[in-house]
Amino acid sequence: QKEVEQDPGPLSVPEGAIVSLNCTYSNSAFQYFMWYRQYSRKGPELLMYTYSSGNKEDGRFTAQVDKSSKYISLFIRDSQPSDSATYLCALGGQFYFGTGTSLTVIP
């Protein structure tokens, strides 16, 4: 079983939609949860960082962690074409990454 599972998509939404991206994980010891955004042929860049359970909001982005279900989510409100990228979740001190979900926001 992989440490972290992520639906690869692809996901295609109209501009302005709310996007939900999700990951599940197996190791309950994970305390740090991150979301990275990767544009095509570029290195991933840190988008959100959360510790333990709960929600964290940053502008149009909200990261949510449910440790009881071993489930993390990233919500993007009012999605923009510039949000089109691959989103990767990362856990465990950034040693474990999801495979990434490809998102396209259509104008």
Add this chain to the structure above:
Amino acid sequence: DSGVTQTPKHLITATGQRVTLRCSPRSGDLSVYWYQQSLDQGLQFLIQYYNGEERAKGNILERFSAQQFPDLHSELNLSSLELGDSALYFCASSAITSSGNTIYFGEGSWLTVV
């Protein structure tokens, strides 16, 4: 620009050959990480160095090795290359920020084995 520099950007080589990928971390960052990204496996952690010492090891093959030099740059050596080693190899360095331990990725080195 993350400040992490990787060379070469693209590399094509034949099976059985050996290549070296080079990474310069951000100024002041002591940790260097290497990752492999392929379509079917996603982003896989290979190895981490901290101030010249190996700190953590992930799914790194025995044919692969890495080191971090006194000036903190790092090299990833890939030998006896196979077709399946074709991938994007990322180097990253880390710093403690308000967001915690933040990793900054380079642009990657595209390796194609033919």
